Amino acid sequence: MSTQPQDERLDMRWDGWGDPARAHGLPGGVKLLLGAVLGRVPKAPPGPDLADVRISTPPLPDPDLAALAGVVGAEHVRTGHDVRLLHAGGKSTPDLLRRRQTEQAAPGAVVLPGTDDEVAAVLAVAGERGLAVVPFGGGTAVTGGLEPDAGPHRGVVSLDLRRLSGLIAFDDVDQEATFGAGTTAPAAEAVLGERGFELGHFPQSFEFATLGGFAALRSSGQSSAGHGRFDAMVTGLRVVTPTGTLDLGRAPGSAAGPDLVRWFLGSEGTFGVITRVRVRVHPVPEARLFDAWTFGGFAAGADGLRRVAQLGTGPTVIRLSDEAETAVSLAQVGSIGRALTKGCSAVVVHEGPADLAAARRAATSRVLQEAGGVPAAPRLAAAWDHGRFKAPYLRDALLAHGVFCETLETATTWSNLRALKASVTSALTQGFDGADARHRILCHVSHVYPTGASLYFTVIAGLGPEPLDAWLRIKARTNDAIMAAGGMITHHHGVGTDHAPWLEQEIGPAGVRMLRAVRAELDPAGIMNPGALLAPARVR
């Protein structure tokens, strides 16, 4: 079995999410709702055409390009206007707002290595020639980790890993699969599905993200309650660093010093390039049981989720929308004004062998009922399942209509959950009020653990035609509030450039020193993604 290069994968829209063919306008129901919530919002002026953007950073000079071409072949070193802008950033709302500017920064070249050895050789060339390297997987990053930031170096190479994709090894006895890091999640599921297996990692970015990206950013997915976050799926990594290659994760269950696989999960391309990911997989489940629940309020719902997480019945999915999100979600599926728009809705999915899934579901249901939950129409769970990868397209449609829309996430212990939610909501509200922007703040519990849970916020606001600076100020005060209230600076979006100024508050100065020490050891020249994770605060 060998790596199947996928050179010409579908690129996402250069200035928005996803498949260009699936972009859409605002549904009528959403327009109606927006009018009620935000009042009249002037439609945003269109951004520039791709061809009209001026790139502020020059392409790499010819000697650099020749040296890189000597490693990967000239056809895999790309400096075209379009390809550079396609690698200019990720897909956060600030990223998309920057794509509307007439002048933009972009990497000096996009390089597509075809083997792990080529990755090592590219890093060597970059080190010798003073170039920064930004690993690029699916391009779905939302915290600035793909910024073409050269740091102290002469220029930036975007290292696009799409050719390092495909199934490398599969073992149905061990239920493990090794993929090239550039393999997209749908491609991995397709090849596993042919064998009767699945990985079962479904973040919002599922349709475009890569396994290497999941590992580098400690991704969580919608099924992480059952299958564990991506951290827990990874059994081995190959990492190519500027000073050597590591093959980690010999087999499960070592106690031979600290687990070095976990040192690279979350390293966000600053220690080296993850080129192969070994993951545990599981048979496609026999049964998939969807349930929807309604709770009188967020506190009761959160209490129910806590009890389930601590009982350990293992639902694959369990999530709870707060009152505001419940109302809007139901509006989206056409239920405005019906009785169910009161309260908080939850979605629960159990999977596995039919009898065991049924027993676990019964135990979950009993606990949720004890917490005050009432069974709701199963179509609500089915609607969530059907629509779950569509939100980014809706976000783009909102942006095009002048409505600012963005998400942020954090996590804390169960006992601190409501206080953290109130702090974040308050910081956001004060921020939007200060910007004189009508807004709506939605929240759901997206992931549960025995000891705590995550909070995922979606904000929509009428921030006006130039929302970027206002949002960055609001986000900064919200991050301060998260840290003050005992939350995490990120639960699964990662640190990137955007959250780097808050990292030290979370892990302490000695923690930052540990990360810098490993980076200095593996990458003494500091060429690996210098803008991310450990970067100083960025002045935009």
Add this chain to the structure above:
Amino acid sequence: MSTQPQDERLDMRWDGWGDPARAHGLPGGVKLLLGAVLGRVPKAPPGPDLADVRISTPPLPDPDLAALAGVVGAEHVRTGHDVRLLHAGGKSTPDLLRRRQTEQAAPGAVVLPGTDDEVAAVLAVAGERGLAVVPFGGGTAVTGGLEPDAGPHRGVVSLDLRRLSGLIAFDDVDQEATFGAGTTAPAAEAVLGERGFELGHFPQSFEFATLGGFAALRSSGQSSAGHGRFDAMVTGLRVVTPTGTLDLGRAPGSAAGPDLVRWFLGSEGTFGVITRVRVRVHPVPEARLFDAWTFGGFAAGADGLRRVAQLGTGPTVIRLSDEAETAVSLAQVGSIGRALTKGCSAVVVHEGPADLAAARRAATSRVLQEAGGVPAAPRLAAAWDHGRFKAPYLRDALLAHGVFCETLETATTWSNLRALKASVTSALTQGFDGADARHRILCHVSHVYPTGASLYFTVIAGLGPEPLDAWLRIKARTNDAIMAAGGMITHHHGVGTDHAPWLEQEIGPAGVRMLRAVRAELDPAGIMNPGALLAPARVR
């Protein structure tokens, strides 16, 4: 709630395992069996009395002692002959054989800090004065991690953490508890039990080991199939290093860079001193369902365990003895010669709410039957439960009778399990044959994962009156065989001094460089446990 100092905890025997009052001679049945297996073995000459041992390393000079006393008080700086020998090593069989020598190395002083700040101050004094510091928890280490090795320094401080013990914080909503690192496992279970909770970590060392030791060495316990190894229980750590204190694990589910808690789990006291451990706990289970199974052979049994681990029915305990161990274990419970001494026996325990535990047990049983398992008398499982902490006492009784007895462990993927078992067995056999020693090699699968399992070997042999050098040669060739066959150098005993020469084979040179870089950052003088984990090969 505040730390409850436990200054005068029961010490283990200085030259053997456990409570001196519980030491015993060889049971008659075992004597009978030994005769059949090993022939006549001359009884070992008794070791020296504690008072007669000559300590080869001097106590620390007075200025050092005065500086340490200035931090912790003179009553907590101890240099008595007995207390130094009580801290001279761990409890592996080689450790105990060294306790039989007339001249022994021991730390220059034993220091008992009473607060985290005192730990920091002791490290500062040690750094200034050129002293190595060896953290000492329960003293149960079995891979040489407590060796009083000064490295390049003038002397060794054994940092006994028993005063940093007791419950510091408890939250029944979050189901989390914070303990001083010197808290023993039984003390933790007692205080949790009063609140209706348990930790559920039961390694062989349970009765004497500490939570800090579990964390520092990535312990696995007999219930780890269900509750996860200790790694998975830890939600937070306080670590005092020579250059700063870290409070890690703000709350569950962060993606803010790599998980630094996991950087300290397995660091074996070489990065700093773990002083507090936050763990998730769970309610004392309503039901505890014991089952015993018999398989025709090891391959069928391992296949059954694999299917259960991959199905995810979550037995708390699941273990499988090979044919040799099954025969001996049954001998110990008085069943020699009965039909069941053929084949391989397995013990399975399910816990939890009664109905859910029953459903999970039913699914497990179905899978084990499909794999060829036959239900066996439940008294076999009960006997395992009853006797599970007694093995080290038996080991000591064997040693006193001149019978060499030791254990070692490794792990690999399911598909490689039998090949690894054969390689280890072959290396041990060749080693003992080369030493002209009759022997018996027993093995069980002690821990299961979806992708693989551990192998735990017990060896007994007639190695003669001076078995240490012969065993170290046999162990070295066995370690080589483990690495060649794709196993781990350790599954849960740790690296310590004994396995350090093999660490680089497991994690590679770049992996070792990462560990050294963090150590150099946190402990630039290299005072923390210089003999362990990253030490060069030791010449004894």
